[in-house]
Amino acid sequence: MKSPLSSDFIIGFLGAGQLARMSALQAFRFGMQVAVFSDRTENEPVQFMTPHSVSGSFDDVDSMLEFAKMCDVITLENEFIDSEILKELRDKSGTPIYPSPESFTLIENKLIEKQTFEAAGIPVTPYLLIRNQNDLKTFGEKYGWPFILKSSKGGYDGYGNKTVHNPEDAMSAFVTLGGEAGHDILAEAFVDFTHELAVQVARNETGYMVYPCCETVQKNHICVAVKSPAPVSAHVREKAQELALMATEAIDGKGIFAFEFFLTTGGSLLLNESAPRPHNSGHYTIEACITSQFENHVRAVCGLPLGSSDMIKPAAAMINLLGTHNRPAVTEHAHTAISQTDGHLHSYGKITSKKGRKMAHYTLLGDDLEATYSRALQLTDGIEI
Amino acid sequence: MKSPLSSDFIIGFLGAGQLARMSALQAFRFGMQVAVFSDRTENEPVQFMTPHSVSGSFDDVDSMLEFAKMCDVITLENEFIDSEILKELRDKSGTPIYPSPESFTLIENKLIEKQTFEAAGIPVTPYLLIRNQNDLKTFGEKYGWPFILKSSKGGYDGYGNKTVHNPEDAMSAFVTLGGEAGHDILAEAFVDFTHELAVQVARNETGYMVYPCCETVQKNHICVAVKSPAPVSAHVREKAQELALMATEAIDGKGIFAFEFFLTTGGSLLLNESAPRPHNSGHYTIEACITSQFENHVRAVCGLPLGSSDMIKPAAAMINLLGTHNRPAVTEHAHTAISQTDGHLHSYGKITSKKGRKMAHYTLLGDDLEATYSRALQLTDGIEI
Numbered sequence: 001m002k003s004p005l006s007s008d009f010i011i012g013f014l015g016a017g018q019l020a021r022m023s024a025l026q027a028f029r030f031g032m033q034v035a036v037f038s039d040r041t042e043n044e045p046v047q048f049m050t051p052h053s054v055s056g057s058f059d060d061v062d063s064m065l066e067f068a069k070m071c072d073v074i075t076l077e078n079e080f081i082d083s084e085i086l087k088e089l090r091d092k093s094g095t096p097i098y099p100s101p102e103s104f105t106l107i108e109n110k111l112i113e114k115q116t117f118e119a120a121g122i123p124v125t126p127y128l129l130i131r132n133q134n135d136l137k138t139f140g141e142k143y144g145w146p147f148i149l150k151s152s153k154g155g156y157d158g159y160g161n162k163t164v165h166n167p168e169d170a171m172s173a174f175v176t177l178g179g180e181a182g183h184d185i186l187a188e189a190f191v192d193f194t195h196e197l198a199v200q201v202a203r204n205e206t207g208y209m210v211y212p213c214c215e216t217v218q219k220n221h222i223c224v225a226v227k228s229p230a231p232v233s234a235h236v237r238e239k240a241q242e243l244a245l246m247a248t249e250a251i252d253g254k255g256i257f258a259f260e261f262f263l264t265t266g267g268s269l270l271l272n273e274s275a276p277r278p279h280n281s282g283h284y285t286i287e288a289c290i291t292s293q294f295e296n297h298v299r300a301v302c303g304l305p306l307g308s309s310d311m312i313k314p315a316a317a318m319i320n321l322l323g324t325h326n327r328p329a330v331t332e333h334a335h336t337a338i339s340q341t342d343g344h345l346h347s348y349g350k351i352t353s354k355k356g357r358k359m360a361h362y363t364l365l366g367d368d369l370e371a372t373y374s375r376a377l378q379l380t381d382g383i384e385i
Numbered sequence: 386m387k388s389p390l391s392s393d394f395i396i397g398f399l400g401a402g403q404l405a406r407m408s409a410l411q412a413f414r415f416g417m418q419v420a421v422f423s424d425r426t427e428n429e430p431v432q433f434m435t436p437h438s439v440s441g442s443f444d445d446v447d448s449m450l451e452f453a454k455m456c457d458v459i460t461l462e463n464e465f466i467d468s469e470i471l472k473e474l475r476d477k478s479g480t481p482i483y484p485s486p487e488s489f490t491l492i493e494n495k496l497i498e499k500q501t502f503e504a505a506g507i508p509v510t511p512y513l514l515i516r517n518q519n520d521l522k523t524f525g526e527k528y529g530w531p532f533i534l535k536s537s538k539g540g541y542d543g544y545g546n547k548t549v550h551n552p553e554d555a556m557s558a559f560v561t562l563g564g565e566a567g568h569d570i571l572a573e574a575f576v577d578f579t580h581e582l583a584v585q586v587a588r589n590e591t592g593y594m595v596y597p598c599c600e601t602v603q604k605n606h607i608c609v610a611v612k613s614p615a616p617v618s619a620h621v622r623e624k625a626q627e628l629a630l631m632a633t634e635a636i637d638g639k640g641i642f643a644f645e646f647f648l649t650t651g652g653s654l655l656l657n658e659s660a661p662r663p664h665n666s667g668h669y670t671i672e673a674c675i676t677s678q679f680e681n682h683v684r685a686v687c688g689l690p691l692g693s694s695d696m697i698k699p700a701a702a703m704i705n706l707l708g709t710h711n712r713p714a715v716t717e718h719a720h721t722a723i724s725q726t727d728g729h730l731h732s733y734g735k736i737t738s739k740k741g742r743k744m745a746h747y748t749l750l751g752d753d754l755e756a757t758y759s760r761a762l763q764l765t766d767g768i769e770i
């Protein structure tokens with residue numbers, strides 16, 4: 001591979017949303033060029049940031065091939081492209097893809113993902129592949145009602161998930177999620193937890209960096225805020241970091257990865273989800289850490305040495321700013337938030353706002369976690385987008 | 386003006402080099418779109434960062450008009466465009482330009498600049514507008530030889546400057562610099578100084594932020610390194626900050642400004658040069674300050690509240706990485722520098738390296754200024770570009 005520190009080096013992003021956008025900003029800092037492939041032809045966040053923009057279908061290797069040949073390395077901002085397609089794209093173009101298609105194969109759907117991590121000795125939430133009504137009943141009897149049904153591929157932010165309360169409910173959700181149409185549907189036990197935690201890990205051939213263990217605050221299965229470091233014991237945080245590193249190694253990950261854990265009421269950690277890309281739980285690292293998850297994403301996939309994941313202040317709170325209106329995007333009533341010392345607004349450049357759409361986020365640094373979090377909530381409370 | 390926090394807001398840069406590039410990165414963080422006008426058609430640092438790129442002549446309003454109409458606000462990365470042209474561009478396009486053409490008028494050439502700042506009570510280096518050989522002699526007799534001849538417009542990094550040692554020397558330089566062809570040539574006394582200092586100021590209708598007073602280390606009239614805060618007394622640093630704010634107010638500046646001072650052997654401060662734009666002396670602010678000069682540049686010209694200019698660590702050293710070869714640009718032997726905790730490389734995306742060309746910079750943060758500076762020098766010593 002050409003040196004990533006040569007100015008004609010092109011890093012390519014499959015996907016043009018805010019995760020690729022924030023990574024692309026870091027690529028520019030290293031002097032790289034950025035190319036983007038999207039299934040939309042315009043108005044995607046990264047499409048405003050480069051003249052190298054190609055559109056087509058993520059299901060069609062040929063439509064991505066011209067793009068892939070233009071790039072020196074390719075990375076992804078989501079996990080929805082089939083690993084076989086990624087392999088074919090890599091082989092036909094000769095352009096490396098990181099995280100590698102082989103890593104993707106190991107976490108390609110929720111079933112394989114759980115099997116991979118279980119085999120590596122990482123505790124995961126109890127689950128079962130559901131084939132029929134009887135499996136639903138058996139699982140409910142073993143782990144209790146309600147439990148969660150998840151489509152094995154493609155779900156995120158609560159999409160593709162259903163909480164089911166009884167056998168009839170479960171069967172109906174099984175059908176809705178495509179179980180009868182042949183989609184793999186997983187049952188997952190409801191876990192009684194005190195905290196949802198997350199850890200990002202950057203890793204490549206030069207080494208690894210594990211980020212602090214943070215807490216994610218979820219509402220309707222969508223992350224609305226992150227507090228870092230998580231307000232749990234140092235022992236638990238270190239254990240989560242250790243499991244996250246084990247999980248990254250289990251898939252021989254090269255890139256940036258995020259792992260979400262439940263801290264159960266009994267005090268144990270269960271791996272809930274993984275993401276082979278920058279993650280909403282790590283947005284706070286832009287200002288709170290010496291090297292952000294996005295910079296280490298770029299470093300990792302390009303084979304550069306990784307930067308420190310240490311925090312520069314004792315506490316950080318990140319608040320997702322979801323669309324409050326269906327309208328052309330404009331962030332209003334944010335001036336007080338912007339004016340705060342150590343208050344940082346990031347807007348993703350999406351042209352249209354929709355209620356609940358991730359449009360921007362706000363990070364506040366401070367000395368005391370709960371005070372910083374409360375203040376960040378106050379400062380963002382009136383913001384409309 | 387449209388809200389700068391709407392995603393169809395376009396900030397336009399006249400000039401496509403590294404200063405515009407680093408500002409554009411901050412504009413993206415606020416969700417803005419970026420447009421660029423350059424007198425070159427390709428391969429300029431900002432041209433790799435946007436699909437909105439227009440080329441033409443900086444002397445020709447009509448060639449900039451289409452670009453100007455596309456933008457919601459325009460800013461500059463240099464001070465070489467005639468203020469009359471800027472006024473005409475603004476009036477014909479209806480697009481605001483900041484810093485305003487009226488501010489530019491007050492610092493348009495070195496003579497007017499000195500008169501503006503003198504009138505505001507800011508001490509400047511002794512100078513004289515040279516009309517003939519006799520003026521050269523008179524100046525030399527009054528302030529001693531050698532002194533410096535400067536072309537009143539267009540000089541930077543030592544270009545357009547000559548150190549002259551005697552009347553014959555001076556006359557020859559006067560001719561070379563275009564004095565006989567009608568260019569304004571200024572004589573400036575040689576100042577015995579212990580330090581060269583610089584201060585950046587961001588200012589708009591919402592207020593101002595004054596950055597720490599830093600020291601610039603110059604070699605052959607080119608800034609090679611910056612140390613911040615400057616290793617001089619707190620009293621001197623505060624005085625420099627005060628003068629820099631006075632100077633910004635003297636030109637009613639809206640934007641980011643840099644002021645360079647001599648700290649004379651006698652202990653007084655003399656304003657040497659001003660720049661109505663982000664400045665090499667402020668590159669260290671990207672990591673060392675809560676809000677970088679580039680972010681405050683964007684905030685200031687867009688009318689957003691300004692961010693804190695406080696440093697996040699006690700000391701910062703910035704080393705300019707000048708081209709070491711004439712070749713396609715590639716940064717070599719930088720892995721150790723990149724691997725340092727709190728060491729940050731910025732490369733400008735220039736396709737071609739030339740000996741002495743500003744290609745990149747490296748910033749190291751630390752607790753002790755001299756130790757940080759020595760370490761940064763060591764770490765960058767072997768880097769080739």
